[in-house]
Amino acid sequence: MQLYSITSIDEDGKKVKKIIEMDDNEDVTSYLDSFGSNIIAVKKIPSYYRHLKPSKKIKAQEVIEILDNLHLIVKAGLPINTALSELAKDADNPQLRDMLDDVAHRVQTGMSFSKALSKYSKYFSDITVSLVRIGEETGQLDNTLKDAAAHMKRITDLVSKTKSAMIYPSFAFVAMLATMIFWLVVVMPKMIKAFESFQIELPPTTRFIMWMSNFLQEYLLVIVIATVISFAAHGFFIRTNDTYRYITDKVLTKMPIFGQIVRNFNFAFIAEYIRLMISAGLTLYMALYIMEESLGNMVYKRSIENSRELISTGKSFSAALGEQKMYPNIILRMISIGEQTGNLDSQLDNVAQYYYYKVDYIATNISKMIEPLIIGFIGIFMLIIMLGLMGPIFSLISNMPT
Numbered sequence: 579m580q581l582y583s584i585t586s587i588d589e590d591g592k593k594v595k596k597i598i599e600m601d602d603n604e605d606v607t608s609y610l611d612s613f614g615s616n617i618i619a620v621k622k623i624p625s626y627y628r629h630l631k632p633s634k635k636i637k638a639q640e641v642i643e644i645l646d647n648l649h650l651i652v653k654a655g656l657p658i659n660t661a662l663s664e665l666a667k668d669a670d671n672p673q674l675r676d677m678l679d680d681v682a683h684r685v686q687t688g689m690s691f692s693k694a695l696s697k698y699s700k701y702f703s704d705i706t707v708s709l710v711r712i713g714e715e716t717g718q719l720d721n722t723l724k725d726a727a728a729h730m731k732r733i734t735d736l737v738s739k740t741k742s743a744m745i746y747p748s749f750a751f752v753a754m755l756a757t758m759i760f761w762l763v764v765v766m767p768k769m770i771k772a773f774e775s776f777q778i779e780l781p782p783t784t785r786f787i788m789w790m791s792n793f794l795q796e797y798l799l800v801i802v803i804a805t806v807i808s809f810a811a812h813g814f815f816i817r818t819n820d821t822y823r824y825i826t827d828k829v830l831t832k833m834p835i836f837g838q839i840v841r842n843f844n845f846a847f848i849a850e851y852i853r854l855m856i857s858a859g860l861t862l863y864m865a866l867y868i869m870e871e872s873l874g875n876m877v878y879k880r881s882i883e884n885s886r887e888l889i890s891t892g893k894s895f896s897a898a899l900g901e902q903k904m905y906p907n908i909i910l911r912m913i914s915i916g917e918q919t920g921n922l923d924s925q926l927d928n929v930a931q932y933y934y935y936k937v938d939y940i941a942t943n944i945s946k947m948i949e950p951l952i953i954g955f956i957g958i959f960m961l962i963i964m965l966g967l968m969g970p971i972f973s974l975i976s977n978m979p980t
Contacts, residue, residue: 636674638734641701644678645727653720659685677701690714704872705729705851712858725854732934733847739941740839747948754956761963763798766791769967780970787966824876831877835947839940844878845909846933853926862922863889877904895922908932 651661666678684694692711713722815822855865866886888898896914916925
């Protein structure tokens with residue numbers, strides 16, 4: 579990949595600079611010709627420059643709005659590159675405007691719209707690019723753009739609800755952890771000195787708290803450093819090691835509450851993805867092949883890969899999924915009915931709606947589900963502290979002469 583700095587004159591006679599990224603096999607001359615005659619300077623710049631230039635983030639909601647607007651404009655009969663240029667003029671976000679301009683220029687040079695979008699996979703998901711490509715091939719680009727926008731909106735809403743629901747339990751957990759460390763590192767050492775001055779035998783609970791306090795005082799910095807290193811190593815292996823990622827994803831799917839969200843979300847995502855691909859005219863085998871790259875969870879990614887291989891040997895989709903031993907019977911039955919009646923896309927839509935509803939319900943009520951666990955944990959901690967504090971006092975009173 580090569581970065582270029584382009585200086586041009588806009589319609590108002592102002593000098594404009596922009597950075598573009600080109601593949602080694604792309605024709606830079608054709609790309610520049612799409613600007614017309616207003617280019618005044620072009621130069622190569624180092625690749626590290628992309629990390630130095632500050633940019634405003636493109637929000638998912640902005641991308642959804644672009645897809646919705648493109649659907650309406652393309653349906654009205656306007657060429658896609660013209661539609662992109664018009665939307666770029668109305669964009670308030672400079673980063674979004676530059677992206678739309680770049681995609682429009684690439685399309686004008688003869689590149690397909692789907693390939694131009696794939697340059698911005700950070701903002702446009704694989705399913706969006708796949709739907710656009712299918713729409714271009716089948717002449718139904720307006721419909722596939724509408725489907726892509728609806729899919730992305732649904733995913734964005736669920737993620738947003740889940741994050742919002744996690745604010746309270748996350749805050750409660752951090753506050754609880756900070757309180758525990760404060761008690762054990764700051765408060766308890768002073769009380770331990772008082773207990774030792776009693777010269778009495780301390781109960782087991784108090785001795786345990788004293789041990790925890792001494793351990794944290796001595797190794798707190800080591801624990802913090804080890805935790806930071808562990809998180810960094812986890813992030814590195816997640817990005818580079820598929821086996822490690824598979825193991826962590828499998829553990830995640832088995833977790834209470836959070837595992838439910840992960841499982842139900844993937845059930846819904848798989849069903850909707852395949853429905854969209856089949857409705858757009860793709861075969862089931864190709865839909866599964868394309869979807870493999872869109873699944874973030876390695877457990878479900880491998881299950882789809884295994885299912886695709888079984889389908890290639892002649893097995894039905896429902897039978898192939900059944901052999902993975904991880905899909906509920908309701909999904910297998912509905913897919914089987916769809917295969918027998920010829921309305922697989924309709925049955926998959928029912929599956930997607932059902933599991934998206936379950937994810938939405940859990941995300942909405944997750945704070946209520948986690949709250950008893952947090953209260954219980956705090957209660958146990960306070961009980962241990964109270965027993966540890968009251969035990970020596972009780973022993974002292976018991977040993978006092980009457």
